[in-house]
Amino acid sequence: xxxxxLATQIGQTMRLAxxxxxxxxxxxxxxxxxxxxxxxxxxxxxxxxxxxFLRVAxxxxxxxxxxxxxxxxARSLDDxxxxxxxxxxxxxxxxxx
Numbered sequence: 001x002x003x004x005x006l007a008t009q010i011g012q013t014m015r016l017a018x019x020x021x022x023x024x025x026x027x028x029x030x031x032x033x034x035x036x037x038x039x040x041x042x043x044x045x046x047x048x049x050x051x052x053f054l055r056v057a058x059x060x061x062x063x064x065x066x067x068x069x070x071x072x073x074a075r076s077l078d079d080x081x082x083x084x085x086x087x088x089x090x091x092x093x094x095x096x097x
Contacts, residue, residue: 034052
């Protein structure tokens with residue numbers, strides 16, 4: 001999926017989450033401290049700042065789901081070792097060529 005398609009899908013999902021909670025865009029704007037225009041942009045799949053996205057997600061109780069979705073998925077033992085190394089050192093992960 002291209003980034004533009006993903007943004008549109010995420011925007012639609014957030015609109016549905018807002019509607020399921022009985023919130024108007026104005027209510028979500030107040031709750032998240034994001035501008036009404038930012039809410040409209042987000043729901044339309046447009047550009048918003050990452051912090052704005054996270055504020056809206058938090059206001060919709062989606063933070064845990066987003067964090068879970070961003071967890072890396074290991075596909076090999078090498079992936080697991082690199083992830084563990086990065087967790088333990090807290091430094092940048094250098095990839096071997």
